[in-house]
Each structure stands twice: as C-alpha cells, then as structure tokens.
Amino acid sequence: MKALLIRDLRLAMRAGGGFGLGLAFFLIVTVLVPFSVGPDSALLSTIAAGILWLGALLACLLSLDRILALDWEDGTLDLLACAPLPMEGTVSIKALAHWLTTGLPLILAAPLFALLLSLPSAGYIPLILSLLLGTPALSVIGTFGAALTVGIKRGGLLLSLLVLPLYVPTLIFGSEVARRGADGLSYSTPLIMLAGITLGTIALLPFASAAVLRVNIR
C-alpha cells in the first residue's frame, strides 16, 4: 500500500505528471474572476469564499482523469487487480494520492488567493477548515467518476458530467462554511455536515469505485 502511494506521488511529481497544474488552474480562475465581475473589492469580498470553493472544485476536476487513465493504458491497473491488495485499498490509495497532489496544495495556496479576492479576515480560518474537510470528499468522489469512465476513450467530458452533480452536497456545505465564516456567523452546523459527508464518502464510495473498476477490467 505504501509502495503504491509513494509510486503514485513520484509519478505525479515528475514532469508531465500534472503536479502544480491544478494549482496553476486555481490561480488563473481566481485571477479571471475580477476581470469578469469588475474590480470592486466590496463585491469581490462578498463572493470570494464561493469563488475560492468553486475554483478548488474545478481544479480538482481537471486532474481527475489522471488518477486512473494512465495506469489503465499501460496495464498497471491489470497488475494491481492481481495484486494481494484488495481493489478497495487500491482505489483508496489512488484517492489519497490525488488529494495529496492536488487537494493539499490547493488548501495551502487558498489563503494567498483569498488575499487577491479581498476575503474578510474572519473568513480565513473557516475557509481553510472547510477546504481541509471537503477536498478529501472531492478526491474520493472523483476517483469513483474516474473508475466509471476509465474504459472510455476521451471520457474527460463525460467524467465532468457525471462527477459534477455528485459534488453538489460537498460544494453547498463547504462554501456555506466559508461564506458564513466570512460574514462572521457561526459555521459549526454546516462544518459538521461537511465532515459527515466526507467521512461517509470515504467509508462507502471506495466499495462502489472498486466494483466499477472490477467491471471495467473484466
């Protein structure tokens, strides 16, 4: 398990592995927002929390098809299927690797980008908290989507169509936390809901992803 995780991380770090691509995408989205809605900082600070969450979500989405597609093409996945590690474990590790390479950098960069969008100072901690709790769910759900579409050529667009509706609850609660925090309101209820969704998906979705992968490998 550890070996697989390290291998995935190494592959992602290497040139062309897409590490940092999500981060750059996140930056560009953040920079484009003031161009599209105007430079008014009062307006920006009200929408900053939502924009940051949306940007993080899109950046996650961008890198999803890398989770499994490359391993599928070169046959690694077939080998993994024969390995003693259960498929559920493989899928969970893949999701974890995805989160470490895209989710974590996004969280670390989020305060910086929040500065660009003049997020109110009360909003930083809830923003980080919500991203920390929410992005693992994005990775796990995304792995399910990647497993569904792994056998399809040019499945990237289909992947987004399938995954985006599944992201709705996470996005709602996540940005609710960030928004309430920015407005100085209490945000514990949506935070607990968000944690619940994340824990639930981490616990249950790997089984669905593994089942789907087995069907695809068959």
Next chain:
Amino acid sequence: MMPDLGKYADAVLSAYAATIVLILLLVLVSVMQSRRAKAALKEIETRRNG
C-alpha cells in the same frame, strides 16, 4: 367553447403547448425507434431462416 383565461392566457397556453409538444416528441421518437428495431430484427430473421 374556449374558456376565458384572462390575463394569464399566454402562460397557460404556452405551458400546455410545451408539454404536449414534449410528450408527442417522446412518443414519436419511441415509436419510430420501435419500428426501426422491429424492421431490423425481422429482416435479419428472414435472412437467416430463408
């Protein structure tokens, strides 16, 4: 015959029109697909048997 729909006539009529068009489209497409599938199957079955 036509009931007096008052000032909302446009809304009511367009809702009915949209629904009827959509349902008819669905039925039409379903029937056409069914016809085509039936014809294809018939053709291949007669080819195999005759």
Next chain:
Amino acid sequence: MSLWEYANPVKFMALSGRILPWTAALSAICLVVGLIWGFFFTPDDFRQGSTVKIIYLHVPSALMAINVWFMMLVTSLIWIIRRHHVSALAAKAAAPIGVVMTLIALITGAIWGQPMWGTWWVWDPRLTSFLILFLFYLGYIALWSAIEDNDTAADLTSILCLVGSVFAVLSRYAVNFWNQGLHQGASLSLDKEKNVADVFYQPLLVCIAGFVLLFVALMLLRTRTEIRARRTKALLARERMA
C-alpha cells in the same frame, strides 16, 4: 407463477405485447379526459387566476420525474442482484422518459412562476433539486451511450444509479439547508397540494393516472425496442462469426 418469470425476454415480450395497447389506450383516455376536464371545466382560482390550470401538467410530471428515477433504482438493483437483462434494459429505456418529465416539470414551473412570483426562476430548494435531478438523468444517459459493451454498460450505469440516488437525496437536503441559510425560511412554497379544492383535485387525479399509464406504456414500448435491438446485435454478431 412469479414475477421473475418475466425476466425471460420471450415471456416478457409476449406479455408486454399483450398489455401495451391497453395501457397506451387507457393512458390516452385518461390524459384526454383529465386535461380537457381541467382545461375547460374547472373554475379559475380566486388568487391565481387561470394559471391554476397548469397544475394538471406540473404536478403529474414532477411526480413522474421522481418516480421514474426510483423505478430505475429498483431495476438497477434487480440487475445487480439477480442479473436479469430485461431489468437493466428497462432502466435504460426509462431514463429518457424521466428526462422529458423533469423537463416538463421545470418548464411548466417556470411558466407558472413567471406571472405568480414575477420571475422565471428562483433558487428555491425544490426548483434547484429538480435541476440537479435533471443533471443526474443526463449523466446516466451519457454513460449508457458511451460504453459499447452491453453488460459493462449495464453494470456501470446501475452502480451510478445507486450512488446517484444517495447523492440525489443528499443534495435534496443540502439544498434545503443552503436556501434556508440564505433566506431564513422559504418565502415561496410550491406545496399547493394542501390548498387544492375538490374541483381541482379530481381532474388532477385523472391526469396523474394518465401520466403514470403513459410512462408504463412508453416504458414497455422502449424496453421492447431495446430487447429487439439487443437480439439484432447478437444475431449480427453470430453471422459475422459464421
């Protein structure tokens, strides 16, 4: 005699062929009677004027939009557990009907909302969850059409349907929460069932029956199409082998 006998395609074809004309005719009768009754012979609501007549389209289609998904969930489960092909094909056949029902509910709702609320669209929990349901249907259909191998497609789509159902329910509650967070209590309620008087209620029931029967008829027809298409494909493959 048990229900499972109709998992045999031949038996299903025989039975559905016999039932189909009846359900189609009954559905047509119910729809014509219900809609004409509703459209021509019900009074206007004192508050909503004639827009109340939209209820005969809006409520049944919204009802079916949810129930079609539920039916797909059940047939998907049957496919996963008992692996009856007819069941998987029925789920595939039902999805486009669900899309059209959702679309009708959304469109009639928008047309109704325009004069009543002064806007085509509000991010009300109900409206939003229907939009999400619509997206789920689109994803489901797209996945079916993207995969060539039939059994793989059936497996993947039924798992998607299961996971999607969980997330659809989750979204429903999340959306509720999100909107209350914005508006402090819903100012708009679509829940008019409570204050529907008998004059409106009876034709509405007929219309709902008509929509249900329409769905059954269309579902049978489309499932028959799918079964025939599958058989054609199999025969063609056999010919190519020979």
